[in-house]
Amino acid sequence: MLAVPSAPKAICRPSFGVTNALFTHFLPNFADKYTHMDRAKLTSQIFQKKSFLCVGLDTDMRKLPECVLGVEDPLFEFNKAIVDATADYCVAYKPNLAFYESMGSKGVKAFERTVAYIKERYPDQFVIADAKRGDIGNTSAMYARSFFEENDVDALTVAPYMGRDSVEPFLGYEGKWVVLLALTSNAGSADFQLTADADGERLFEKVLRRSMEWGTADNMMYVVGATRGAMFADVRKIAPDHFLLVPGVGVQGGSLHEVCKYGMNKDCGLLVNSSRGIIYAGGGDDFAEKAAEAAKALQMEMAGELHAAGLA
Amino acid sequence: MLAVPSAPKAICRPSFGVTNALFTHFLPNFADKYTHMDRAKLTSQIFQKKSFLCVGLDTDMRKLPECVLGVEDPLFEFNKAIVDATADYCVAYKPNLAFYESMGSKGVKAFERTVAYIKERYPDQFVIADAKRGDIGNTSAMYARSFFEENDVDALTVAPYMGRDSVEPFLGYEGKWVVLLALTSNAGSADFQLTADADGERLFEKVLRRSMEWGTADNMMYVVGATRGAMFADVRKIAPDHFLLVPGVGVQGGSLHEVCKYGMNKDCGLLVNSSRGIIYAGGGDDFAEKAAEAAKALQMEMAGELHAAGLA
Numbered sequence: 001m002l003a004v005p006s007a008p009k010a011i012c013r014p015s016f017g018v019t020n021a022l023f024t025h026f027l028p029n030f031a032d033k034y035t036h037m038d039r040a041k042l043t044s045q046i047f048q049k050k051s052f053l054c055v056g057l058d059t060d061m062r063k064l065p066e067c068v069l070g071v072e073d074p075l076f077e078f079n080k081a082i083v084d085a086t087a088d089y090c091v092a093y094k095p096n097l098a099f100y101e102s103m104g105s106k107g108v109k110a111f112e113r114t115v116a117y118i119k120e121r122y123p124d125q126f127v128i129a130d131a132k133r134g135d136i137g138n139t140s141a142m143y144a145r146s147f148f149e150e151n152d153v154d155a156l157t158v159a160p161y162m163g164r165d166s167v168e169p170f171l172g173y174e175g176k177w178v179v180l181l182a183l184t185s186n187a188g189s190a191d192f193q194l195t196a197d198a199d200g201e202r203l204f205e206k207v208l209r210r211s212m213e214w215g216t217a218d219n220m221m222y223v224v225g226a227t228r229g230a231m232f233a234d235v236r237k238i239a240p241d242h243f244l245l246v247p248g249v250g251v252q253g254g255s256l257h258e259v260c261k262y263g264m265n266k267d268c269g270l271l272v273n274s275s276r277g278i279i280y281a282g283g284g285d286d287f288a289e290k291a292a293e294a295a296k297a298l299q300m301e302m303a304g305e306l307h308a309a310g311l312a
Numbered sequence: 313m314l315a316v317p318s319a320p321k322a323i324c325r326p327s328f329g330v331t332n333a334l335f336t337h338f339l340p341n342f343a344d345k346y347t348h349m350d351r352a353k354l355t356s357q358i359f360q361k362k363s364f365l366c367v368g369l370d371t372d373m374r375k376l377p378e379c380v381l382g383v384e385d386p387l388f389e390f391n392k393a394i395v396d397a398t399a400d401y402c403v404a405y406k407p408n409l410a411f412y413e414s415m416g417s418k419g420v421k422a423f424e425r426t427v428a429y430i431k432e433r434y435p436d437q438f439v440i441a442d443a444k445r446g447d448i449g450n451t452s453a454m455y456a457r458s459f460f461e462e463n464d465v466d467a468l469t470v471a472p473y474m475g476r477d478s479v480e481p482f483l484g485y486e487g488k489w490v491v492l493l494a495l496t497s498n499a500g501s502a503d504f505q506l507t508a509d510a511d512g513e514r515l516f517e518k519v520l521r522r523s524m525e526w527g528t529a530d531n532m533m534y535v536v537g538a539t540r541g542a543m544f545a546d547v548r549k550i551a552p553d554h555f556l557l558v559p560g561v562g563v564q565g566g567s568l569h570e571v572c573k574y575g576m577n578k579d580c581g582l583l584v585n586s587s588r589g590i591i592y593a594g595g596g597d598d599f600a601e602k603a604a605e606a607a608k609a610l611q612m613e614m615a616g617e618l619h620a621a622g623l624a
Contacts, residue, residue, distance in 0.1 A: 058451070098447060098454040104424070104462060105417035112416070134471065135410060135444055136498040136559075139370070142410035150416060159446065161473045161493055163500025181473055186448040188475025191522055192515065197507050203515065210503055247448075 035119060036175030037126050037154040039218050042243070043267045045091045045124055050303035050312050052268050053295060054092035054128065054245065056275025057082065057114065058099050061107075063280055065287045075103065075110035078287075080117055082279050085288040089299040092126040092271050093118055094245075115151050126271070127153045128179060128245065134159040134166045141169040148173045155179050157223060157245075160207045164214055171215045178220050182207050183235065185225025185248030208238045217241040224263070226254020226272065232262030243269050249298075250277030256298070260305040268311060274298060347431060348487030349438050349466040351530050354555070355579045357403045357436055362615035362624050364580050365607060366404035366440065366557065368587025369394065369426065370411050373419075375592055377599045387415065387422035390599075392429055394591050397600040401607040404438040404583050405430055406557075427463050438583070439465045440491060440557065446471040446478045453481040460485045467491050469535060469557075472519045476526055483527045490532050494519050495547065497537025497560030520550045529553040536575070538566020538584065544574035555581050561610075562589030568610070572617040580623060586610060 046052050059075050068074045068081070083093065100111035118125050133143045133156065140158075147156045148170075155177035158167055170178045183193055183204040193204045201209075208222060217239075224235050226248035235244065244263055248254035249272055256272060263270055278298070282290025306312035358364050371387050380386045380393070395405065412423035430437050445455045445468065452470075459468045460482075467489035470479055482490045495505055495516040505516045513521075520534060529551075536547050538560035547556065556575055560566035561584055568584060575582055590610070594602025618624035 060454070096447070096451055098445075098451045098458070101420075102454045102458040102462065104458075105420045108413075108417045108420050132445070132447055132471070133410075135408070135442075136496070136564075139408055139410045142372070142414045146410070146414040146416075150414065159444070159471045159473050161471050161504060162496050162498060163503030163505070165498050165500040167500075184448070184474050186474060186477050188477040188479075191475030192473060192518060193475070195509050195515070195518060198510055198512075200510075203504065203507070206504060206507060252448075 034148070034152050034173075034175065035123065035154065037177075038175060039243075039267070041124070042091065042126055045126075046268045047306075047312060049089070049091055049299070050306055051089055051091055051299040052270045052272055052302055052306075053090040053298050054094050054126075054271045054273040055082070055086050055090045055278055055295060056130070056247070056273045057093055057095040057279065058275040059095070059110075059279065060099055061103055063283075065283055065285065067285045067287075073106070073110055073113065075100065075107060076113045076117075078279075079110070079114040081288040082291050083114075083118055083122065085292040086278065086295040087122045087125065089292070089295040090125070092128060092273075094128040094130050094273055094275075096130040096275070112151060115153055119152060126155065128155040128157065128177075129153040130157045132157050132159045132181065134162050136162070137165040137169055140166050144170045144173065148176045155221065157181065160211065164210070167211065167214055171219055176219070178215060179245050180207065180211055180220060180222055182222040183224045183228050183231060185227045185252050185254065189225065205234065205238055208235065212239065212242075217243070221245050221271070223247065225252075226256070226259050227252060229255065229258040230262055232259060236263060236265065240265060241267075241269070243267075243271060245271045245273060247273045247275075250274045256301055256305065260309065264305070264309050264311075266311070268306065272298075272302070346460070346464050346485075346487065347435065347466065349489075350487060351555075351579070353436070354403065354438055357438075358580045359618075359624060361401070361403055361611070362618055363401055363403055363611040364582045364584055364614055364618075365402040365610050366406050366438075366583045366585040367394070367398050367402045367590050367607060368442070368559070368585045369405055369407040369591065370587040371407070371422075371591065372411055373415055375595075377595055377597065379597045379599075385418070385422055385425065387412065387419060388425045388429075390591075391422070391426040393600040394603050395426075395430055395434065397604040398590065398607040399434050399437065401604070401611040402437070404440060404585075406440040406442050406585055406587075408442040408587070424463060427465055431464060438467065440467040440469065441465040442469045444469050444471045444493065446474050448474070449477040449481055452478050456482045456485065460488045467533065469493065472523065476522070479523065480526055483531055488531070490527060491557050492519065492523055492532060492534055494534040495536045495540050495543060497539045497564050497566065501537065517546065517550055520547065524551065524554075529555070533557050533583070535559065537564075538568070538571050539564055541567065541570040542574055544571060548575060548577065552577060553579075553581070555579075555583060558582055558584045559587075562586045568613055568617065572621065576617070576621050576623075578623070580618065584610075584614070
């Protein structure tokens with residue numbers, strides 16, 4: 001989301017009618033300019049750290065401890081301290097855009113600075129922009145450009161409701177990932193995601209099956225909520241190899257053990273997210289220390305699960 | 313999306329555990345502080361102007377005419393000229409956030425300035441932020457705060473995939489609207505939205521029916537793509553009274569006459585959007601003039617449809 005486009009002017013302003021999808025192919029050296037986090041690298045990080053923890057940076061201005069409120073960019077300073085304290089215990093970070101956008105252009109800058117900080121200091125971390133975007137093709141292409149080119153995140157969450165041409169523009173970036181909503185952790189997920197068609201296939205299953213024609217296990221993951229326990233087995237029947245991003249452990253009540261029991265595969269195949277349970281573990285001057293403790297406790301639980309599964 | 317929260321500090325920072333939904337009720341004089349555009353006012357504008365045109369401000373930095381590129385905030389200057397040229401012919405504006413976010417914090421500022429300009433100079437216009445948001449409850453509440461409190465738009469497009477608790481936080485604002493995706497205009501809409509359940513109910517029909525339990529025709533509209541022609545009749549069977557926001561006329565190929573034939577109700581009940589067909593009608597110094605001509609042509613066609621339906 002930097003203000004100044006990085007490509008030369010002639011490329012920035014193609015003639016009318018040139019599509020954005022085509023435009024991305026004109027970008028010079030995309031593969032060299034942007035970071036890559038492929039499946040092998042992610043898996044190697046997981047086994048090395050014995051952790052598949054993703055720390056959710058749902059940083060809410062109204063919940064920050066007093067001690068960071070005085071600085072110029074409190075959202076970023078808080079994130080920086082959380083990242084420094086937890087990086088040893090996790091393999092991924094997931095800032096949710098809602099929390100940054102609600103603070104206006106200053107918030108957007110804090111998001112940009114946070115991503116840049118993680119990329120520079122902890123290049124092995126997988127950075128997921130949790131934005132749940134999805135629009136008609138040319139508009140999704142704009143979002144893709146924003147997140148993958150201007151911000152260089154590794155992955156973006158995408159909503160599937162609008163179908164194939166709303167998702168595909170995000171899949172054209174080598175080394176970048178789409179994390180598609182399949183079965184979410186909230187109560188409302190039952191409203192539509194569990195609806196079965198005439199053949200008994202539920203909507204989340206159709207989303208998995210269809211979208212596997214658009215992307216592969218090397219550029220697509222799925223959101224499956226930790227509150228869904230045994231349904232992980234149904235997900236694995238359709239998508240045995242894909243990584244799953246799993247929110248809902250902690251405050252939302254999902255069980256890590258159940259998730260692992262039904263959802264783990266030979267590469268681990270899980271990124272389990274905790275947001276509030278880690279970043280607000282403490283509310284005072286020791287907030288970073290408390291976050292580290294909470295992250296470490298989850299990491300140790302994860303090491304146990306990996307060991308039990310014969311993976312560590 | 314202003315950087316400085318407008319509520320007093322004690323209200324900005326409730327103690328941990330106070331939900332955002334609760335928080336919105338603490339806001340002082342929301343009803344006085346923010347603009348309202350209720351159904352009666354919108355309908356009255358439509359009949360007065362003989363227009364149900366919504367101009368889509370999908371303002372793409374790479375498509376701007378040379379003549380606005382030299383100024384400090386080209387996105388805003390372009391929008392300002394387009395709004396001044398078209399306001400007589402339309403009743404609504406719909407900036408799509410993707411185009412602004414792709415320009416980073418500067419783009420977000422241009423969006424904020426555009427909304428503020430319309431609100432100040434053309435207070436009878438209905439402003440829709442096309443953002444297609446939707447997340448778990450506390451996160452949707454953050455988005456609602458961002459769009460309805462910080463920016464004071466009249467309506468926000470929302471994606472239904474995550475169900476009731478992802479939509480309801482947007483419905484707690486008096487005088488503000490949710491525009492829920494039902495049947496979109498793109499090819500991919502067929503992937504999931506047309507899937508029928510065991511009882512023959514298609515997903516978009518279920519979205520309509522279920523969501524009518526969450527909101528009313530006074531605070532909820534639906535997106536139905538103009539490319540869907542006769543399916544408007546199916547939508548009207550379930551939602552006879554709701555306004556429909558209709559993209560897809562123009563570049564995407566939908567027919568205004570078909571939309572009116574199957575979709576119009578006694579209040580008109582339609583907001584038909586055109587983006588590229590208006591704002592890029594001309595590509596040179598006369599871009600605003602050409603936009604006015606394109607908007608006027610659509611308005612005249614709409615006046616004819618209203619007349620044919622006995623509404624004007």
